Amino acid sequence: MRTFDTAGIVVPVPPGWEARGVVPPAPAARLPDGSVAYPYVHLANVALPPGRAPYGGGVVEHLGPEGVLLALLEFAPGSARTALFTSHDAPRRLRPTEFSGAQLQRTLRGQLGLQRFFQLGGRALCCYVVMGGPPALRHALGDVNRVLTGLRVHEVVTSR
Amino acid sequence: MSHRRDAARATDRWVRRLSGALGGGTWSRRSFLARTSIVGSAVAMDLKAFALKPVSAYDAVCGTMSACGDAFTAFCCTINHGANLCPETTYVGGWWKADRSVFCHGAPRYYVDCNGTADAHWGCHCSESPTCDRRKVACNVFRYGNCNLQIANHGTAVVCRVVTCTPPWQWDPTCTETSFSDEVTGTQTAPCLPPPYASPILVKWSDGGGAGGALGPPRGEPRSLTDGDGTWARFEHGAVYDVHWLGVYAVTDPIWAVVRPRIGRDGIGFPAGDATRLRADDGWSQAFANRSSGQQGVDAEAVAVRPLGTHVVTGAVLSKWHALGAQAGLLGYPTSDTVPTADGLGTQGEFAKLHHGAVRYRGAIVAHPATGAHALCGRIYEKWRALGGEQGPLGLPASDRLGLGARHAYRNDFALPSGARVTSRGAIVATDELGTWGVWGFIHARWVADGAQHGPLGCPNSDVVATPDGNGTYATFHPLVAATATTGGAIVSAGGPGTWPLLGSLFATWLADQHGPRVLGMPIGPEVDKSVGGLALRTQPFSSGAVYDSPVGPSCVLYGAILQQYAADGGPTGSLGLPTSSVVVLPSGNERATFQFGTLTATPGGGVTRT
Numbered sequence: 172m173r174t175f176d177t178a179g180i181v182v183p184v185p186p187g188w189e190a191r192g193v194v195p196p197a198p199a200a201r202l203p204d205g206s207v208a209y210p211y212v213h214l215a216n217v218a219l220p221p222g223r224a225p226y227g228g229g230v231v232e233h234l235g236p237e238g239v240l241l242a243l244l245e246f247a248p249g250s251a252r253t254a255l256f257t258s259h260d261a262p263r264r265l266r267p268t269e270f271s272g273a274q275l276q277r278t279l280r281g282q283l284g285l286q287r288f289f290q291l292g293g294r295a296l297c298c299y300v301v302m303g304g305p306p307a308l309r310h311a312l313g314d315v316n317r318v319l320t321g322l323r324v325h326e327v328v329t330s331r
Numbered sequence: 332m333s334h335r336r337d338a339a340r341a342t343d344r345w346v347r348r349l350s351g352a353l354g355g356g357t358w359s360r361r362s363f364l365a366r367t368s369i370v371g372s373a374v375a376m377d378l379k380a381f382a383l384k385p386v387s388a389y390d391a392v393c394g395t396m397s398a399c400g401d402a403f404t405a406f407c408c409t410i411n412h413g414a415n416l417c418p419e420t421t422y423v424g425g426w427w428k429a430d431r432s433v434f435c436h437g438a439p440r441y442y443v444d445c446n447g448t449a450d451a452h453w454g455c456h457c458s459e460s461p462t463c464d465r466r467k468v469a470c471n472v473f474r475y476g477n478c479n480l481q482i483a484n485h486g487t488a489v490v491c492r493v494v495t496c497t498p499p500w501q502w503d504p505t506c507t508e509t510s511f512s513d514e515v516t517g518t519q520t521a522p523c524l525p526p527p528y529a530s531p532i533l534v535k536w537s538d539g540g541g542a543g544g545a546l547g548p549p550r551g552e553p554r555s556l557t558d559g560d561g562t563w564a565r566f567e568h569g570a571v572y573d574v575h576w577l578g579v580y581a582v583t584d585p586i587w588a589v590v591r592p593r594i595g596r597d598g599i600g601f602p603a604g605d606a607t608r609l610r611a612d613d614g615w616s617q618a619f620a621n622r623s624s625g626q627q628g629v630d631a632e633a634v635a636v637r638p639l640g641t642h643v644v645t646g647a648v649l650s651k652w653h654a655l656g657a658q659a660g661l662l663g664y665p666t667s668d669t670v671p672t673a674d675g676l677g678t679q680g681e682f683a684k685l686h687h688g689a690v691r692y693r694g695a696i697v698a699h700p701a702t703g704a705h706a707l708c709g710r711i712y713e714k715w716r717a718l719g720g721e722q723g724p725l726g727l728p729a730s731d732r733l734g735l736g737a738r739h740a741y742r743n744d745f746a747l748p749s750g751a752r753v754t755s756r757g758a759i760v761a762t763d764e765l766g767t768w769g770v771w772g773f774i775h776a777r778w779v780a781d782g783a784q785h786g787p788l789g790c791p792n793s794d795v796v797a798t799p800d801g802n803g804t805y806a807t808f809h810p811l812v813a814a815t816a817t818t819g820g821a822i823v824s825a826g827g828p829g830t831w832p833l834l835g836s837l838f839a840t841w842l843a844d845q846h847g848p849r850v851l852g853m854p855i856g857p858e859v860d861k862s863v864g865g866l867a868l869r870t871q872p873f874s875s876g877a878v879y880d881s882p883v884g885p886s887c888v889l890y891g892a893i894l895q896q897y898a899a900d901g902g903p904t905g906s907l908g909l910p911t912s913s914v915v916v917l918p919s920g921n922e923r924a925t926f927q928f929g930t931l932t933a934t935p936g937g938g939v940t941r942t
Contacts, residue, residue: 201508202510204428204438204439204498204510205498205500205508206428206439206498206500206508206509206510207508207509207510208509208510208511208512209509209510222514224427224511224512224513224514224515225427225511225512225513226473226475226511226513228513228515228516229515244476244511246476246477246507246509247507247508247509249507250476250477250480250507250509253480253481254480254481254482254483255474255476255479255480255481255482255483255484256480257483271472273455273470273471273472273488274471274472274473274486275471275472275473276471276473277402277403277471278402278467278470278471279402280400280402284473286472286473286474286484287484288474288476288484297476
């Protein structure tokens with residue numbers, strides 16, 4: 172499998188999957204409104220259209236029953252010291268029973284989701300997975316776990 | 332409950348009326364379209380459906396994807412009785428934004444998720460609102476992850492969404508600045524939210540929670556401020572001011588209840604910021620500015636503290652308070668408004684330092700053209716008040732608190748103003764050892780001339796009081812270190828040049844005379860120290876006598892004919908030598924004093940004989 176690196180978030184990409192990273196023009200720099208954007212990575216077994224929202228808006232609406240979206244999102248480094256990010260490793264092996272139709276940013280009919288916050292290499296991250304339907308859970312969960320098992324991050328690259 | 336629903340309906344009506352900032356008058360579909368006149372907002376508001384289909388205005392103002400099946404979450408104001416706030420048993424779980432929003436005049440519009448608390452039982456359902464916002468309630472178990480990071484992810488659903496044009500990290504301090512953008516939601520709204528390009532006042536009100544927020548329901552129409560400063564709108568618990576040269580800020584109770592009649596050019600000006608929470612969460616503070624004052628920055632600050640009430644600090648008192656660290660500094664919170672001094676030339680305000688909600692000590696700042704702006708607090712403040720404050724003999728503070736180099740030893744200087752000049756000065760000194768005492772007038776001047784607390788007298792340990800014989804005033808002093816026979820004492824004043832220190836045993840001798848025969852009178856000169864025949868002699872003259880203090884005759888009091896004869900004989904350097912006793916009255920009525928080398932006896936009505 173080829174690997175994909177976005178701002179030090181390195182993942183293997185299963186055959187037939189697409190990976191896209193979004194790195195802010197100036198990582199960890201303030202946007203005009205004072206907020207700060209951080210990198211995120213999208214992997215899917217469907218084509219990833221432009222204009223996607225960090226948690227998959229613009230993609231999940233088009234997932235078929237076999238479609239999968241995996242999003243890895245980074246947060247401010249200081250977040251890694253908080254209760255929300257206390258898990259000291261990525262979720263490496265997800266089980267089918269961990270998914271539900273409620274764990275979704277947008278509870279579209281038939282879809283199943285899962286969200287985990289964790290820290291890795293001192294960086295605060297969120298893993299968000301959307302399965303288009305039960306077929307995806309049966310056939311693509313292995314690929315999802317291969318991505319997560321191979322997930323590595325470099326040391327914190329942002330100064331914030 | 333019905334009251335809150337009525338409020339929500341009233342809110343919807345008022346939202347429409349306020350959106351009349353776009354034009355005013357009766358609100359209709361066509362007029363709304365004409366008034367917005369913005370293509371972007373037309374798209375955002377699904378205006379095609381609004382204009383062509385026989386639907387209610389409510390249907391159109393919900394924007395896109397407002398049905399339950401669209402799988403988005405309802406807006407909080409839809410399910411929370413009109414309040415654009417997280418409902419009870421929810422917490423702020425995270426936020427995202429839609430950039431360049433017509434709802435925020437081209438700035439980002441922020442969406443804040445309200446997640447259910449771990450013990451809440453919301454149950455997934457579609458909104459039962461009579462409006463077009465039929466989106467889901469408590470259905471998606473999801474966290475954006477950028478607010479309340481101290482709360483672990485316990486898997487509760489997003490109950491509803493708050494929307495603001497105020498950045499979430501300013502709206503709720505638990506939110507971080509970690510940013511996520513999702514433009515899909517940028518076209519979603521609800522009847523209880525401001526329409527596109529709403530007036531800044533309406534947006535401000537909505538960002539604060541709308542009818543369910545601190546401002547409460549609207550009261551009356553938005554109005555213009557006099558002199559063209561901007562516009563304002565009244566609400567049940569406050570007002571929002573849109574002032575051209577300051578910005579858009581809300582004033583709410585409890586500050587509003589106090590400052591309401593004073594807001595404006597003729598008063599404290601207009602709000603220059605929103606109210607900010609004070610340290611230790613014990614109240615609120617809000618700045619006001621008045622361009623007509625010709626000053627830059629803040630001209631007044633209203634401070635509302637639960638145990639102390641709401642008070643307004645202004646002008647030079649405000650500047651001094653901030654220079655001293657404001658509420659976190661020496662003086663703490665205001666306990667009075669800033670008011671004029673008695674002569675009308677200065678200003679003053681009272682303060683209190685709190686400790687666990689109780690007053691630890693009180694203080695004041697007084698600003699006057701004759702003395703400047705100075706602060707006093709604690710024991711010194713209480714003494715100043717007990718001595719009559721600005722109407723007392725000390726007048727106004729002329730220095731801040733000065734440390735005396737010893738633990739808990741402080742001094743404030745004072746001055747009596749006459750117009751812009753000072754006519755008399757004073758001081759209050761507070762020490763653990765001696766207590767807190769005030770000196771003023773000629774006595775204070777002599778004390779300062781003699782080195783104040785660093786001189787032989789030390790620090791005062793009495794106020795200025797009348798002498799026992801009523802012929803003058805005096806104050807006693809004591810050194811901060813151990814006293815000797817030649818330190819400490821008193822300054823005794825018969826007024827003006829007749830003000831002299833009496834050190835150590837000389838003061839004790841004079842005071843005993845004042846409480847006894849009163850033969851000495853008032854001091855008329857300084858202590859003179861010399862060596863006579865190898866013996867140290869201390870002498871001090873009084874209006875009707877003198878004291879001679881030496882190893883052969885401690886604290887000898889001479890007066891009358893015997894003193895005159897002793898002086899004629901050459902005094903201590905004459906043939907009699909040093910006194911070895913005070914003048915004593917014999918049973919015969921004669922007076923007698925002994926000396927190193929003789930005795931003087933005075934006969935009533937007769938002369939003085941030496942033996």
